[in-house]
Amino acid sequence: MDFSIAPRLQELIGKFRAFVSAQVIPLEKQMSAGWPVLEPLLREARAQAQREGLWGPQLPRDLGGLGLPLEEFALVSEELGRSPLGHYAVNSQAPDSGNMELLREFGSEAQKERWLKPLTEGRIRSCFSMTEPDRPGSNPTWMSTRAVLSDGQWVIDGDKWFTSSADGARFAVVMAVTEPEAAPHLRASMIIVPLDTPGFTLVRNIPVMGHAGGGWASHAEVRYAGCRVPEENLLGGRGFGFALAQERLGPGRIHHCMRWIGICERAFELMCRRAASREISPGKPLATRQTVQEWIAESRAEIDAARLMVLHAAWKMERVGQRAARVEISTIKFVVAGVLQRVLDRAIQVHGALGVTDDTPLAFWYREERAARIYDGPDEVHKQVVARRVLRGFGVDLK
C-alpha cells in the first residue's frame, strides 16, 4: 500500500483550503440572516472560485470542472466541508451535484442542454424528490407516488418531503412508480419536473431543528397533483429509477462522508484551540484536564480512521465498481456519521456554555447534522446491509 498523496494534489487541496478560509468562512456569520442575504454573498464567492480555477472540482473538464477522479475529489470535499457553505461556493453542493451526475450519465442530449448546462454553470438550482412522509426510508421501494403515461405526458400524483432545496429550484428529479406490476426494484422511474408545472405545490419548508430555512438551505414538503410533463422528461429508462439512484449513491456517499470529515476537522481544531486557551484557573489551561486530553486523542483516532476508510472505499469503488464495494459504501455511512456526532459532542462540551451558543459553528452542526444518522438510509439499515453481505459468505441468505 502507498498512503502518499501526490504533490500536485496536495497543492490543489491547499488552494481549496485557502479559498474556504478566505472567502467562505467569513460568510458564516450571515447564515442566521437567511438565504436572501446569504445568496448574493455566495454568488460573489462563486465568482471568486471561478477566477481561482476552483469551480466544479467533481465536474468533468468538458463541463467546465476540474475533472478530478473520485478519490481525489474526496480530499477536496473534506476541505470544502470545513464550512457549511464550502460545497455551494464551488458548485459541488447536494443535491445539485448528484443531479448533474445523473444527467451527465443518463440524460438525453436535449436534457443535458436544457438542465445540465445551466446547473454546471451555477445559473439554476435543482432538487431530488424521493422521500415520502408516509413511507420509511429503510424500505425505499415501497413508494406511493405514481406517474401514468397519458397522451404523451407523464401525469404525476403524490406527496414527498425532504425534497431539499426545492425552494427556488428550477426543476426536480422525481421518483415515481411507473410500472406498478413489476418486481419491487423495477417499479419506479425518474422524471424531470420543472417546478413551474401546474399541479406542483411547495407545501412548506419543513421546520427542522428550529428553522424552516429558505432557498438552497431548506427542506421542502411538496405535492404533485395531476402534474403533467412531456414523456421525454423521463430520465434513463422506464423502471430504472432505483438502478439510477444506486448509481447516484456511491459517489454521493463519498462526498457526504468527506464533507463530514471536514466538519470533524474544523470541530477538532476549535476543540483544541479552546482547550489551549481557556483557563480553568489562572495560568492553567483546560488542556491540562485528562478527560479533555482523552477526547482529543479519541477524536484524532476516530477522524483518521474514518478518513482512511472513506478513501479506501473510493479507491475500491473506482477499481471494482459500486456493486463490489457495497459493504464499504454502507460501512462508511454509519461509521463516519457516528464519528461526526461524537466529535461535535466533545467539541461542544469542551467549549462549555459557549458551545451551545451560535458564537461558534458547533451548535449549528450539532443540530443540523443529527440527520446524518438518518438520511441516505438510517445507520441501522446500513448495518444490516453489511451483515447480510458478510453472512452470504457463511452460507446464509437473508432476503
Place this chain on the structure above:
Amino acid sequence: MDFSIAPRLQELIGKFRAFVSAQVIPLEKQMSAGWPVLEPLLREARAQAQREGLWGPQLPRDLGGLGLPLEEFALVSEELGRSPLGHYAVNSQAPDSGNMELLREFGSEAQKERWLKPLTEGRIRSCFSMTEPDRPGSNPTWMSTRAVLSDGQWVIDGDKWFTSSADGARFAVVMAVTEPEAAPHLRASMIIVPLDTPGFTLVRNIPVMGHAGGGWASHAEVRYAGCRVPEENLLGGRGFGFALAQERLGPGRIHHCMRWIGICERAFELMCRRAASREISPGKPLATRQTVQEWIAESRAEIDAARLMVLHAAWKMERVGQRAARVEISTIKFVVAGVLQRVLDRAIQVHGALGVTDDTPLAFWYREERAARIYDGPDEVHKQVVARRVLRGFGVDLK
C-alpha cells in the same frame, strides 16, 4: 424500604398530569411564534392552574403554594417536565423558583415584601446573574464581577452571561466579589439589582442553538457598569454568596432532574407510539425491529433507575441535609443528564426524518437540553466531586 406512593399524592400527581395534557401541551405549537405570542396564552394557563389549586406546588402554604415537601414536589416536577412550558404554568420555573427560595430563607422582611410577594403571585419575573463569559463554570469561586460599598450603596461592575430570563425580568440576584481578600469561598455576596437601575445593560439575548429567544425563554448577556443599589439590597450576609448558592443548589438539582425525567417519559411515549404505528412494510410496525426493542428496553431501564436515584437523593437530603447528601446531589446531575440525552437521541432515531423536524417536541429538547450536561457545573466536575468524597474514605484528600 417502602417504594409506595401515598394515594393522596398519587391523586395530586394525576391532577397535574391532566392539567399539563389539557392546558399546557396544546400551547407548545406556539413556541416558535415567540414570547410575545406565548406569554398571554401562558397567563391564561396560569389562571387555570390557580383555579384548579395547582399553583406553586413547591411554595409554602403561607405564600399561596401547596407546601409539598421536596420528595413529593419531585414527582410533581416530573409531570410538569413533560412539557417545556409545564413549570412556568404553575410558577415553579427556574430561575424564579430558586430566587423565591433564597428570598424566603434569607431575605429581610422588606425584601420579601418587595420582591418575594409579587414573584409568588406570578406578577413579576426575576433572574440569577452568576456565570461569567471569561470564567469557567467549573471554578465558580474565580469571579471578576466586583461590588464595592460606597456611600451606603453597592457599586457593581462586571460582565455576566447566561443570566437566563433577564429579558423582561424585574430584578436580578447578582453574585459579586465584595470581600476580595477573604478565602475563595467567602469572597462573594448576593445583591438584588432592579433591572431598571442605571448602569445595567442587557447586551443581547445570546443566540443559543439557533435562537436568541425572548422573555422568559432567553439567556442574556448583561453588563453592570457602575451600577448602584442601596446597601440593604444585600441578600444574606457579606461573603455568604457561595453558601447561599449551595443552599439553592440542592432543591434546584431535584427540580431539574425530575424535569428531565419528565422529558424522558414524554420522549419515551413518543418513541413507543411511533414504533407501534410506523409501518416499515405493509402491516409490519417498526416495533418488530430488535434494535428498536433494545432502545425501548434500555430507555425504560435508564429512566426508572434515574427516577429512583433522584427520589432517594431528595429523601436523603431532607433527612440528613445537603452537605451529607453531597455525593448523591452530584451523582444525579451527571446520571440524569446522560439518560436525558440518550433517550432523546433514541426517540429521534426511531422517528427517522420526522424526528429532526419541529413536528414533535423532540428536536426542541435535543438542541435545548444539550446544555444539561454543561450548566450547573459540567458533568465532569460533578464526577470529580463524587470521586473526591469517596476517596476521602480511603485516606486520600484531593484538594
Place this chain on the structure above:
Amino acid sequence: MDFSIAPRLQELIGKFRAFVSAQVIPLEKQMSAGWPVLEPLLREARAQAQREGLWGPQLPRDLGGLGLPLEEFALVSEELGRSPLGHYAVNSQAPDSGNMELLREFGSEAQKERWLKPLTEGRIRSCFSMTEPDRPGSNPTWMSTRAVLSDGQWVIDGDKWFTSSADGARFAVVMAVTEPEAAPHLRASMIIVPLDTPGFTLVRNIPVMGHAGGGWASHAEVRYAGCRVPEENLLGGRGFGFALAQERLGPGRIHHCMRWIGICERAFELMCRRAASREISPGKPLATRQTVQEWIAESRAEIDAARLMVLHAAWKMERVGQRAARVEISTIKFVVAGVLQRVLDRAIQVHGALGVTDDTPLAFWYREERAARIYDGPDEVHKQVVARRVLRGFGVDLK
C-alpha cells in the same frame, strides 16, 4: 417512599459482613487449590455460620433458616456476594437454594423428607438440569430431552450441559418433555433423578474460561440414557415444568443480582484502595488522575442505581407477584450484569498488571462472571421481554 433500612436489619447485615470478612474471604486464596482442598475448609466455615446464627438466611424458620423476606434477604445476599464463597458458607448457594425453594413449594411430603431436609442441613448438594447444548437458551421451550412413563417409571433420555455443581451432587432436578403434544409451555415436567441412577453419566466437567473446576464449583455436561426413576419423582404436576421454572426464577434473579452487586462493591473498594495507594510518581497517588476519578464516580453511580432497582423489583414482586413484576425482573438482569462487567473492567484497569493476576479476586470474577450476560437468558432476550411488555401498552402484540 421510604428508603430507610430498619435498625434490626442493619444489625443483621453487619453480622453477615463481619462473618464474610473473618471466615470466608481468608479462604479465597485456596480457591486455586481445587474443591477437595476447599470443601473441608468451607465445612468449618459453615459450622461457624450455624454457631453465629447465620445459617440459611433465605430459608423459613421451620427449616432451620432465618426466614427473611425476599427484600431483606436481598441485602444479605449482597454481603455474601462480596466473596465467591459467601453464599456457600451459609447454604444460600445456587443451584441448591433454587431447588430448596422448588421442593418447599411443590414437593410432596416424601420428597421433602428425602431431599429437602438434608439440603437445608447442608448434608447433600443438588443440581438443576435444564440447558441443552443443541438448544438455545433464548428459546427454553424448545427442548429435546424426553421422559416417558413406562411401568410406573419415568424413562429419561437426553443430553444436558451447564448442569452446574452436578459433580458430587446427590440428585438433579431434570427438565424433560413429558407431553410432546401439548402447547409449547406445557410440554415439560420436572423430575428428581438421584445421580447414582443407572443411565446417568457425568460426561465431563466443562472447561470454562480455562478451568474444568470440580465439586460445587463446576459445570457439568451430563447424559441421561434410559435413566429410570419412580413415577413419584415427578415434582409438581405433569407439564408444569415451565410454570415451576418461572416460580424459581423471580427470587433467583434477586439473589443473583444482589450477589453481583456484592461483587461490584468489593471490586469498587479494591479499585479505590489501589487508586489511593499506588503511586504514579513519588508522593502522587493514582487517584489524582481524572480518568480514575471518573471511573470511581461512574461506578459509584451505577452500583447505587443497580441496587435501588433490584430492591424495588424485590419489593414489587412481594406485593404484586412475579407476573406483574415481569418487566422489573427482566430489567434488573441486563442492567446489573452490565454494571458488573463494567465495574470489574475498570477495577482491573486501575490495578494495571496486578489486575490480570490472581493476586486479587478481580481476575477470577472477570472471567467467571462473563457468563452473567449469558445465563438465565442472554441480556438481549430480556430486553425483548421488556420491550414487548411495554409495547403492549401501545397496542402492539409481538408474539
Place this chain on the structure above:
Amino acid sequence: MDFSIAPRLQELIGKFRAFVSAQVIPLEKQMSAGWPVLEPLLREARAQAQREGLWGPQLPRDLGGLGLPLEEFALVSEELGRSPLGHYAVNSQAPDSGNMELLREFGSEAQKERWLKPLTEGRIRSCFSMTEPDRPGSNPTWMSTRAVLSDGQWVIDGDKWFTSSADGARFAVVMAVTEPEAAPHLRASMIIVPLDTPGFTLVRNIPVMGHAGGGWASHAEVRYAGCRVPEENLLGGRGFGFALAQERLGPGRIHHCMRWIGICERAFELMCRRAASREISPGKPLATRQTVQEWIAESRAEIDAARLMVLHAAWKMERVGQRAARVEISTIKFVVAGVLQRVLDRAIQVHGALGVTDDTPLAFWYREERAARIYDGPDEVHKQVVARRVLRGFGVDLK
C-alpha cells in the same frame, strides 16, 4: 493513495495462512495440557515452517529470515495472529523478536554470535526484564533496579515481574539504572544476563487469569540479588536503555497490533459461522437477529478501520521514522486493543454458553488479552501522549 497489495505479497500471505490452518491451529487443543506437552509439538511445526520457507519472516535474509519490510511483515503477522501459537511457530514470537532486533541493531559482534545466532535459529529463548511490581508502567523512567559497575562486572539488584517467558529462557535483557544522577531518560541501561547467573531467581510464574502457565507461555516474577555479569554484557551504551527501548517499541507495536487483528479476524469468522449455523428455532438461524447483525457489521467496520490505521502507521514509520510517527504509534495501541476486546466480547455473546467454555479459543483470548489494554503502557497513557503532541500544535506544552 494506493491500497493494493502486490501479488507476490498476497501469495506469501496465502502460504502463511495455509500453514497456520494446517500446522498450528490443530495444536491449540493441546494448549491446556501445558508447555511440556506443547513444546515438542511446536518444535515439529517449526521444522515444517523452515521446510516451507516461512521461517523468521521479520528477520533479515542474512540471519536466515525472509527479510520482509515492516509493512509487509504486518500482514503476515495478522495471519500468524489467527492462532495463539502462530508467531511462535515461525520464530516471530515476543519477547524474542524484540530481543533479536535489539541485538541485531545494537549488539556487539560477540553478543550477536553468542545470543542472536541461536535465537534466530530457534535453539534458545530469551526474555525482557523491565516492568517492576512497585513501579507504574505509566512512568517507565521511575525504576528501582540498579546495576553498579564493580571490578569489571555489573552487579545487579532489583525485583521485576511480567518478565514474560523467563521460564526456560537462556538469558534476559535487563533494564537497570546505571546512571542514577543523569536526567530521567538517561539513567537506565540494558544488560544481558544469562539466567544461570548466581543471584538470579525465578520467584514464580505469576498466576494470570487463572493460570501460572509455563515455559514460553508464562509471566515470571524474578529477582536479581547481587547478580554479576561481565562489563561487556552491556547492550548499546550506558544510559541508552530508554533510547533502545523506544527503538524496540515501534516495530513491536506493529507486530502486536496486527497479531490482535489476526485474533479479531478469527473471532469474527467464529462469530459469523455460529450465527449462520446456530438455530434459535427450527430452521431459523441466529443470524436473523438484528442485534447479531449489528455486531457483525460493527465488528467488520472496526477491524477494517484498525487494519488501515496500523498499515498506515507502519508505512509512515518506515518513511519518516518512529519519532515523527509517534502519534500514530500511540494511537494504534489504544484503538486496536479496544477493537480486540469488543470483537471478542461480541463473538462470545453470539456463542452463548459455548462462548465461555474452552471449546473455542474465544474464552482463552478473552482472559489472556484483557492485558492488551494494560501492557506496553496502559491505553490511558497513550491517549495522553497523543493529546500532548496534538496540543503542541496549539501552543500548549504539557510537561
